[in-house]
Amino acid sequence: MANKPTAYNNRLGLKGWVYAGNYTFERYLYIGHRLSGLGLIAYMVLHIIETANRMRGEEAWAALMGLFASPVFKIVEYLLFAAAVFHAMNGVRLLLVELGFFLGKPQEPIFPYKSSVMKHRPLTYIIMLLAGLLMALGGSSLFFK
């Protein structure tokens, strides 16, 4: 494809993922949803290969679990848990949006416009607060013995 110059250069490459001038809260949730989804599936594939190590016997398994008990893996495990919580909570929000809940009634487009995103936003905040709470509480398990 030809890279024709445009009045407004919106070809920002990777940088445009993070910021392209007018990103809303939901746009950042979208990035997070995508990254956490990719992280989870990458983990899941490795996880199935890794837990297959049990077929090599008790010692191989114990060695692996010993490795996972190290502080570095504790942090990795927590990040994974946090990603799962975020993805699940935001996923529930997306499902509500896609099925048409909590978007307000359709109305005449009269200025000043009130977009359905704004009508949805209080719920968005509540869901994200809940997600944050779950992540904080979940973190306490880092200290479980």
Add this chain to the structure above:
Amino acid sequence: MRETRLWSLHILVIPVIAVLLGMHFAVQHYAPVFYGMSVEKARDFATMIERGKSTAQFVVYILLLAAGLYHGLYGTRGIIRELPLSPALAKVVDWGILTVGVLIFALGTYVTWWTFVHPGV
């Protein structure tokens, strides 16, 4: 129509994942809270084999394998196919993802079965 069905399945497996992954975290991450068992003990070889020999656990793992892999790999496919791919390349992506899914599902199922029929420790 076919794409609609694939997407609907991506959404319909979500409740399955939510429940089963929640249970999986309860076993592996919150064993001290829900089972009065240390995390270390919960991930011990003998405990794992014991758990895997129960029919309920067997079913849970097979379902989680299927639902999680489908949801995650379908999502990955969607992300890759947002790129401007030629129809031929799009086909390669589809088949590649399907192959990964089938292979990993087969491995996971075999391991789950291996645990299920394990004589015990």
